[in-house]
Amino acid sequence: QAVGDCKDVHLPMDDEGRLYHIGLKRGELANRIITVGDPLRARSMSELLDKILFEHHSNRGYSTYTGLRNNVPISIIATGMGLPLVDFMVREGRVIVDGPMHIVRFGTCGCLDGEIPVGHVIVASKGSALATRDYDAVEENLQSKEVKNKIPYILTKVIPSDPELNKAILSELKEKLGEEKVHEGVNITADSFYSSQGRLNPDFNDYNSDLIEEILRKYPDAVSFEMETYLYLHLARSSVSKPIFATAACIALAQRKQDVFLDTETKHKVEKLGGQALIDALSKLVIKDEMNTDECVWK
Ligand code: R1P
Numbered sequence: 001q002a003v004g005d006c007k008d009v010h011l012p013m014d015d016e017g018r019l020y021h022i023g024l025k026r027g028e029l030a031n032r033i034i035t036v037g038d039p040l041r042a043r044s045m046s047e048l049l050d051k052i053l054f055e056h057h058s059n060r061g062y063s064t065y066t067g068l069r070n071n072v073p074i075s076i077i078a079t080g081m082g083l084p085l086v087d088f089m090v091r092e093g094r095v096i097v098d099g100p101m102h103i104v105r106f107g108t109c110g111c112l113d114g115e116i117p118v119g120h121v122i123v124a125s126k127g128s129a130l131a132t133r134d135y136d137a138v139e140e141n142l143q144s145k146e147v148k149n150k151i152p153y154i155l156t157k158v159i160p161s162d163p164e165l166n167k168a169i170l171s172e173l174k175e176k177l178g179e180e181k182v183h184e185g186v187n188i189t190a191d192s193f194y195s196s197q198g199r200l201n202p203d204f205n206d207y208n209s210d211l212i213e214e215i216l217r218k219y220p221d222a223v224s225f226e227m228e229t230y231l232y233l234h235l236a237r238s239s240v241s242k243p244i245f246a247t248a249a250c251i252a253l254a255q256r257k258q259d260v261f262l263d264t265e266t267k268h269k270v271e272k273l274g275g276q277a278l279i280d281a282l283s284k285l286v287i288k289d290e291m292n293t294d295e296c297v298w299k
């Protein structure tokens with residue numbers, strides 16, 4: 001039935017019903033999903049499940065692990081980086097999952113608050129805004145003698161993350177990492193690691209030397225810079241057929257006020273501890289109308 005549904009909504013898939021980009025079919029993706037950018041983070045987090053029942057690596061770069069934690073099905077999916085890859089994941093994932101989807105992103109980020117050390121975890125409990133390069137405004141600057149647009153970036157309004165998921169993940173993260181290592185704030189999702197995150201680069205005309213100051217003026221609670229969260233929240237809010245709930249937590253990798261970068265060993269430790277917290281939080285969620293048909297790998 002879902003394959004028919006998929007065809008009705010014109011998502012490309014193969015003869016087995018596997019969607020073209022994520023490479024998954026009905027029954028392989030759970031209602032509870034943790035998404036990460038890095039495939040190695042997904043693999044190391046999958047080892048924290050009690051049992052891995054299914055693993056798939058699509059030729060478009062998506063790695064998915066579905067397994068059980070306390071007998072509850074959970075999927076961990078590595079999407080790669082940036083907004084288009086989130087769009088594929090949520091839209092293609094949505095068509096093969098019955099019932100609500102609860103999506104928690106576990107990423108890494110740049111930190112805009114000088115008081116938060118690298119290695120701490122920041123939850124987007126105050127929502128997310130999108131910072132994108134305004135291509136027309138940049139082009140206008142490039143084509144004129146003087147700089148017409150001082151900060152050619154589009155900064156959207158803040159949209160909320162899901163309060164119930166925030167509560168659930170904050171409590172587990174604080175328990176596993178220690179209260180002092182977990183922070184909350186507004187996330188800024190950028191369309192570049194470089195220009196729209198205010199990193200200066202003399203090789204390109206980015207007109208971004210005042211961008212961070214402008215972001216902090218517009219969003220006094222802004223704490224994290226990364227590249228995906230806003231779209232998860234926005235697609236969750238845009239979904240009409242079946243509910244999607246979303247939020248995000250990220251490990252502070254780069255301290256933007258002091259130019260400090262987290263070492264790899266500590267990053268891997270926090271990925272494991274934080275990953276366990278998110279798996280446990282999702283496994284404890286009570287979900288109505290959860291998918292559990294014969295075609296599910298966890299049935
Ligand atoms: C950039 O290095 C990448 O790291 C962050 C950004 O959002 C971007 O995807 O998250 P991940 O570590 O989850 O990839």
Ligand code: URA
Pocket residue numbers: 108109110111193197225226227253254
């Ligand atoms: N990911 C980002 O997008 N930015 C950072 O500074 C660190 C990780």
